[in-house]
Amino acid sequence: MNLFQLRAFDAVAREGSFTRAAARLFISQPAVTGHIKALEEHYQITLLRRTARRVELTEEGTKLAAITRAMFGLAEEAQVMLEANRQLLTGRLEVAADGPHMVMPMLASLRTRYPGITVNLRLGNAQETLAALLSEHADVAVLTEVAPRKGLHLQALNESRICALVPAGHPWAQQLRGVQLKVLDQVIMVLREPSSITRRTFDEACAQAKVNPRVLLELDSREAVTEAVAAELGVGVVSSVEVSHDPRVVAVPIIGEGLVNRHMMGCMERRRDLRLIQAFFELAPIR
Known part of the structure; x- marks a missing residue:
């Protein structure tokens, strides 16, 4: 099994685009396309449907995406842990928010304190923001009126x-x-x-x-x-x-x-001790 091919597939599944997947992996788009084509041909399986506007997962692709998300999610957690030893000089944080007004000042503080951190911000409604966090498409989220649930760590904002x-x-x-x-x-x-x-x-x-x-x-x-x-x-x-x-x-x-309305920050409970996530929570304004 070729891990380069699986990582290319995982990036396309997460981003929904060959172009964004290539940017995520810092390789060319043809390289991403080649890795996935080789994976599909080797296993005689169709994982993605290419349309004029977007890339969609097949049923088999959806099943594989759940596996690769877990695989590379653990690898990303290992990377974050190792980056903590470099005093957060580099790293990538996926942030979701149900509005820009509260999260933007926090991102400005993050940029000032840790200028080497790259942030990808997803803005959506309340349901989309919570879904991104629970599916681990986001590392942290700024949410409104979210009920406590098992596996979710919440911290009040204002x-x-x-x-x-x-x-x-x-x-x-x-x-x-x-x-x-x-x-x-x-x-x-x-x-x-x-x-x-x-x-x-x-x-x-x-x-x-x-x-x-x-x-x-x-x-x-x-x-x-x-x-x-x-x-x-x-x-x-x-x-x-x-x-x-x-x-x-x-x-x-x-x-x-x-x-x-009550506003709060959230992350998955099992990831709350990761240094990069901790750094974001430390930016919460003092109440």
């Missing part, structure tokens, strides 16, 4: 409050102390999709308070909500840690029960 996002000329824009949740009853609103953590927290608080806003537009990004509010299509909601510096809109705290 809390945020749900705010109403209104146009700068809106009457509520002057109410810096906030508005009561009940005033949102029957108010036209533009919100994130129901799977959004911010949206879910807001919906649960409204249900508890028997408040029924009129949701006329659902959007799939924070940026889209900001644009919709700026266009005066309705009132939005945003987490206090995600307020953008946009002069067209103003974030006003909503006063009521259940409008707080």
